Amino acid sequence: MIEIRNLHATVDGKEILKGIDLTIGPGEVHAIMGPNGSGKSTLSYVLAGRDGYEVTKGSVSFYGEDLLAMEPEERAAAGLFLAFQYPVEIPGVANMTFLKSALNAMRKHRGEGDLDAMQFLKLVREKTRSLNMTDEMLKRAVNVGFSGGEKKRNETLQMAVLEPKFAILDETDSGLDIDALKIVADGVNALRSPERSMLVITHYQRLLNYIVPDHVHVLAHGRIQRSGGKELALELEQKGYKDFGVEEAA
Amino acid sequence: MATTHSTPTGDTAAARPYLDQIDRLKGELPGAALSRVRELRRDGRERFAALGVPTVRQEAWKYTSLRPLEKVAFEPATAAAAAGTHIDVLPTVRPAGQTGPRLVFVNGRLRADLSSTDGLPDGVVLTGLADALSSHADFVGERLGRLANADEHPLVALNTAVLADGPVLHIPRGVVLDDPIELVFVSAAADGRATVFHPRTLIVADPLSKAVVIEHHVGPGGAPTFANHTAEVFVGEGATLRHYKVQREQTDAFHVSHAAATVCRDACYDNFILTSGARLSRNEVHAVLDGTGASCHVSGAYLVTGEQHCDTTTLIDHARPYGTSREVYKGAIDERARAVFQGKIIVRPGAQKTDGHQLNRALLLSDTAEIDSKPELEIYADDVKCSHGATAGELDDEALFYLRSRGIPKEEARGLLIASFLAEAIDEIPEEPVRDAFAAIATGWLAARRGGAR
């Protein structure tokens, strides 16, 4: 269970989150929609523990623990995963090395031993294939020279390998072609389970046809303005955000 | 100031203790029967007395002060101490259990009992200079002191004044050595006494020969040591010499090294230095591309922390046309450590079609880490391609957060990023076992730094 209470956060002294309240139960999928600049990525960074995002008020309880007191790697070890809106390129670090370091760090945290090279390769091959990725992408440096869609697939691969308890997908659908969208959605759905919850940030109702949410929230001006069922996404698709004090895009 | 001379001399008073040592050692040095060697030593002493110990007032030593040397009363290394020093494990890049040609020097003196020259092809000479001064007197007499310039470099002059022992390697024409030759230098302060020594290296690769030489510099620590190396390297026409070095002495060691190489027509000289040791180190590499189509590849990586000071000074002298040179240095500097990079490329008149490339990138891992970079191009030919670049930066915060967000602990994530940064230099080494061994040393350094957080 993830409980976000009255969360306020500033970036460079500017208040972006102005009191977020959100409770996500085990196995639930919540979608957040909202206009550009409304604070969706800010919320994901705050939850993942990025430097420079200062929480000024409120709390986040993650399965009973104080999430905000943890280092980013501790949050990951506790089961939080953020699929970045803009995945970071890391020259010189092979994607494979990166995945292995990440998986072994998590296993270590859970008191399990390192996977040996063969076991690891087998696991990654399986996941790579199901996401329609090539082995060649594993040898390349992390995200370097990857197309927008390839980066998003790489995020999904990491999630599939790390098997988090709570995944935040920040616009994982943006930049994906129609086929890739299905593949990634299948990858996400394969992870759905009664224990695993998700927060899906998207601009497009289309994604929610594949990953069907239990709840949809509208985030605008740093707050959740409205919550509803999956039909809310359809309504937003038709009406836009003008009901929430946002000018329609020209 | 008494004078406004454009090249101020060094500190002649600081030279005094060394001059006394030279005079005391004189009677004990090998090869005294060879007039050429006697002359070299005499001239070396004279030049050192005149030049003095370098100071920061001199352009070449602007960023590296040898003042800390003055605070230590160094005694010259003795043969008895070198012979009596117990050595447990010798460093190697070979797989466990595998042996190969190797010379071991303790405080600059050959330890034949730890060395092996088995299996070398006929005609190859691999021995200590003290031995070669009698066994190959003409050969070494003709070549010593031809490349390392004692007139301009005070520490080369000092080394020359007492040259006595060190590796001598001669690869005859057309001989290809499949096995790398390892040279192990152990700096050991006997009985806890601060010790100074001046090893002299001579490598002669005759035309069309090929060899790989790997130097390991280590020391058990305990008391300060001062190793003042001079190396002379001849790379004959069409020969390939790959010369690698890793310096991992303890942090109470001083390590100064001057390697002078001449690269003949169509020959190739590779030099790579990995530095993680010594309190103060200076690696000076001078390569003269003295034949058409000669090439050299002079690179390195330096990893320093604490109070370490590490100076890399290179001079690539393109004296003939169609030469290529490539330099890639990368450094990781932590805590209060300081690194210096001075890289000069000269293209002489007539050295047309020269292709020279130089890069030094430093990664500053703390607010108090420092780098001084001074690249210099001196070009006297018009049809050349030369580039240089120097950068200093910090670890990428965004990349660090990305790694941590995947559960990789902060220090390990930093280690991954630093290792990938250094890899760009280490990947310049074409010999796989050496490359892997050096990468492993860098990884070990990363794991050990700041108390071993992995």
Ligand SMILES: Nc1ncnc2c1ncn2[C@@H]1O[C@H](COP(=O)(O)OP(=O)(O)OP(=O)(O)O)[C@@H](O)[C@H]1O
């Ligand atoms: N370093 C910063 N300094 C000042 N403002 C910032 C900084 N970083 C982000 N912001 C602002 O915070 C607001 C929220 O940004 P955020 O990235 O969370 O929006 P978003 O809802 O994810 O938008 P999008 O749909 O475009 O991805 C924006 O107005 C943005 O300009």
Ligand SMILES: [Mg+2]
């Ligand atoms: Mg966003």
